[in-house]
Amino acid sequence: MHFWDQHKTITRYYEILMSSVCEKYQLKHLEYDILMFLHNNPQYRTAADIVRVRKSTKSHVSTSLKTLEDRGFIAKKTDPVNKKHIELDLLEPANEIVRDGLLAQRQFTEQMLRGLTPEDIAVCKRVFQQVCSNAEACIKQKG
Known part of the structure; x- marks a missing residue:
């Protein structure tokens, strides 16, 4: 079972890299994760998608989305036909965060796959x- 414990090392290193981006922009990890998720997965555009795909709790996602909206990083767009369907759009102020996040993700991937x-x-x-x-x-x- 040692193998299953080792994934925590990989996760911990990812968290270390992402922490620098979170600190720079004063974001909580889930807020950062949501911004990157929306950028990296344009086919998923709702809070329900984030909860389902990322296995996050509804209340945490809701709280983080409110913060991101208040800070001007995302906008919520209500479907005029189905008022319960709310899509999430990344706004221009999130671009710099996403850029730094992509650099950190690229660094992580390159380092984890080195030699393979x-x-x-x-x-x-x-x-x-x-x-x-x-x-x-x-x-x-x-x-």
Whole structure:
């Protein structure tokens, strides 16, 4: 089981890199994560998407979105037909944060994959996806 504990080392290093961006812009980690999620995943545009895909709690996402909206980083756009459907748009003031976040993410990826061949990376992705799929199936079975 040592393997399963080692993922915490990778996660911790990612958090260290992202902390510098959060400190620079006075963001909480979830606020930063939401901005990067919206940028990196334009197909997901609602709070429900963030909760579902990122496995975040609804209340934490809601609080973070309110803060991001108040600071002018995102705008909420209500669907005129379905008032319950609210899409999230990144605003221009978020661009600098996203740029710095992308640099940190690129640094993280390059450092974590250093020494791996493209074939190694493909195998890692395939195996990790299968492990995640198995976990999702187990969660659905128990839920």
